[in-house]
Amino acid sequence: MDAVVFQSVGKTFRHRPALFNWLGRERGGETIALKDVSFSAAPAEVLALLGPNGSGKTTTLKLISTMLLPDAGSVRVAGCDTRGDSGLVRRQVGIAIATERSFFPRLSARENLDFFAALDEVSRRERRERIAEVLSETGLEEQSDTLVMKFSSGMFQRLGIARALVKRPAVLLLDEPTRSMDAATTAHFWTTIRALAKQKTTILIATHNFAEATAVADRLLLLHRGELLADRRVLEHENADELRSFYFRMTGEIDEAALKI
Amino acid sequence: MTSTIDKLQAILRRDLLTAVRHRSGFVVTLVGVFFELAAFYFLSRAIGPGFRPGGVEYFPFLLVGTGLYTFFVMSAQAFLSSVQEAQQTGTLEVLMTTSTAPAELVILSSISAFARNLVNLAIYVFAGVAVFRASIQANFFSCALVLVFSLAIALALGIAAATLQVAFQKGSSVLWLLSSGLWLLSGTMFPTQSLPRPLEYVSRMVPFSYAIDGMRRALLEGQSPAAMSGTLAMLAAFALVLLPLALIALSLSLRRARQNGTLSYY
Numbered sequence: 061m062d063a064v065v066f067q068s069v070g071k072t073f074r075h076r077p078a079l080f081n082w083l084g085r086e087r088g089g090e091t092i093a094l095k096d097v098s099f100s101a102a103p104a105e106v107l108a109l110l111g112p113n114g115s116g117k118t119t120t121l122k123l124i125s126t127m128l129l130p131d132a133g134s135v136r137v138a139g140c141d142t143r144g145d146s147g148l149v150r151r152q153v154g155i156a157i158a159t160e161r162s163f164f165p166r167l168s169a170r171e172n173l174d175f176f177a178a179l180d181e182v183s184r185r186e187r188r189e190r191i192a193e194v195l196s197e198t199g200l201e202e203q204s205d206t207l208v209m210k211f212s213s214g215m216f217q218r219l220g221i222a223r224a225l226v227k228r229p230a231v232l233l234l235d236e237p238t239r240s241m242d243a244a245t246t247a248h249f250w251t252t253i254r255a256l257a258k259q260k261t262t263i264l265i266a267t268h269n270f271a272e273a274t275a276v277a278d279r280l281l282l283l284h285r286g287e288l289l290a291d292r293r294v295l296e297h298e299n300a301d302e303l304r305s306f307y308f309r310m311t312g313e314i315d316e317a318a319l320k321i
Numbered sequence: 322m323t324s325t326i327d328k329l330q331a332i333l334r335r336d337l338l339t340a341v342r343h344r345s346g347f348v349v350t351l352v353g354v355f356f357e358l359a360a361f362y363f364l365s366r367a368i369g370p371g372f373r374p375g376g377v378e379y380f381p382f383l384l385v386g387t388g389l390y391t392f393f394v395m396s397a398q399a400f401l402s403s404v405q406e407a408q409q410t411g412t413l414e415v416l417m418t419t420s421t422a423p424a425e426l427v428i429l430s431s432i433s434a435f436a437r438n439l440v441n442l443a444i445y446v447f448a449g450v451a452v453f454r455a456s457i458q459a460n461f462f463s464c465a466l467v468l469v470f471s472l473a474i475a476l477a478l479g480i481a482a483a484t485l486q487v488a489f490q491k492g493s494s495v496l497w498l499l500s501s502g503l504w505l506l507s508g509t510m511f512p513t514q515s516l517p518r519p520l521e522y523v524s525r526m527v528p529f530s531y532a533i534d535g536m537r538r539a540l541l542e543g544q545s546p547a548a549m550s551g552t553l554a555m556l557a558a559f560a561l562v563l564l565p566l567a568l569i570a571l572s573l574s575l576r577r578a579r580q581n582g583t584l585s586y587y
Contacts, residue, residue: 073582122582125418129580151420162411164335166342171335178331179419179426181324207342227420 061139062100063231063262064124069097070132071119071286093119095286096133101264101279103230106257108277108294109266110307115283117266118158121233124264125155137231151181154229156220158236165209169200169219172208173226180227194222197252199245213240221249225256232256234265238272250275270300270307284311328421329429336433354445355452361387362453374512377541381456384449385537386509392442393475393529394500400434400479401492408486408587417584423575424568431479435472446540456541463539463546463553470556471532477563480571488574490587508533528559 071094094116101107109117122128123135126146134141140148163172173191182190195204198218203211208219217240224232238246253263253276267273273280274294280303282290289310295302308315340347365372365380372379407413417423449455478499486492506513506520507529513521524530535552538544546553578584 071582119582122414127414127418127579127584128582129576131580147420147422150418153418155415155418157411157415162415164339164412166339167335171338175331175335176415176419178328179416179421181420184327223415 062136063103063105063138064101064264065136066097066099066120066123066133067136068133069094069123069130069135071116071123071128072131092286094123094130094283097283097286097288098133099281099288099291101231101262103262104257104260105279106253106263106265106277107279107281108273109264109281109283110268110270110273110303111283111289112311112313114285116286117283118235120281120283121155121157121235121264121266124149124231125153125233126150127155151227152230153233154224154227154231155233156217156224156235156237158239161216163208163216163219163223166207168205168207169195169211169215169222170204172219173222176223177226182227190226190228191222194225197225198222199248214242214245217241218245230261232261232263234263236267237265238267238269246272270303274298274300274303282307282310325425325429328425329432332429332433333436336437340437350441351444354441354448357387358384358445358449358453375537377537378456380453381449381541382537383510384446384453384455385540386507386533388442388445388449389471389533389536390504390507390509390529391445392438393471393478393532394496394503395441396431396435396438396475397479397482397496397500399438400431401482401486401496403430403434404483404486405492405587408490408585411585414584417575417579424572427480427483427571428476428568431476431483434479435475439472458543459540460543460545463544463549464536466546466553467532467535467539467556470553470560471529471536473560473564474528474532474556477560477567480564480567484567484571484574486587487571487578487584503527503529506530528556528563531555531559 070092073091073093075089075091097116097120109120111117119128123130123142124137126142126149129143134143136142137149137152140152142149164175167175170191173194174187177187177191195201198221200215200218200222203215208216211219217237221234221237224234238249241249250272253265257263257278263276265272265276277294279293280290281288304315308318361383362380365378365383368379370378374382404413407416416426419426450457482492482496485495503509506516506524506527508524513524513530516524531552535549535556538549538552575584
């Protein structure tokens, strides 16, 4: 059975101006975030979601995590529908979102992880050991007892990944996971992702980093204005530059960096 | 069950650690309690011993009224603030993706907010009795019954405020409006019989007026549960109706927010 199945999924965000703001310039309207998107991800597969800002990558991850519900079509995780069986879905999915400060600032990294692990029903006996493991995997051992209000962006990002990993999710969702990470941590993170895939975790990564996509992904999903433009395997020995030219060719966007060269 | 207790402990621990690490918070609360009680004590002295609403001295009358009112409003406010903060930081979205069902999470979080304010209420009443010599004649069983029903009603108020925050991002305004109305109608500072007849009728539909009246009778007059069965029955009825309604409303508003993508709007 596929770990994740998107079937003709549509998602539209409707905006209404704030009360009395009709006097100003704010107007109602709607944004089509996803239009008839279908794909599936097998167990142990790593999928990279590529696409410009606003293409629907984060919406895709949020739909899988049950943070959002689809307007059309269905999203299933290990056979469970995110609408009807959201509780079962949440038990299997871990998500690290791009929002850096989604933690309790006056708790340490370890205390934050302990709190979320309890809500994720990681047993008390297993918790201490599991938290030590994910802190080690994300390189946060030395900062484990530091209050997170003192954390840098990169540390927040690593802690977000640690939080997503702590319940050993069958499906791991990562939104721009290495955006604020230094080179060494990024390299270590890529190794961790491949190791997790070997342990049968399905991983979806939304990224703008072509090197990351070629380093960790088995397959690419290219989104553009809410539509799935491409769904293909990463070619053997495909490098970041080749992927970059594929991306610009498919999206029709102008690669200004290439023009300067 | 084990898992629910474990989650409650995690939430209580989070809130306790956060409160303790706001170093001045607890001291400020204690000093605030002292000044507030002093103000009510001197107000009752200024009015004089002749004013005995419901047959009790005015200072104990105020002690119970203001203590319980503050407990209701501050608990709902604390709970609402935690929802607002979670929206602003993005924690709410993440919390909604944990294995804990949203309704369970909300109830457990609100228990924590209410526990803290229950401690404040106990300190408030204890200080009123120990420092300002408020005379009490408690029937502890009646007090416990009133408190249990009051907690359920206050929980419903907190959940309703959180529902409005999730649905319209306007929980604070509604709570402010509601608390002002309750201040007037619940008999906090004066007996509701002093209100004009139409407002007095309205006050009979306000659950807090039964809670405050019940607590006064239990704590200041030592009435038994049998003697105040009518008040207890009203409190139980309010709790049984309001709590499930608030939970259903919250559940619907969370689902709507997930549908519209507005979980983290504030």
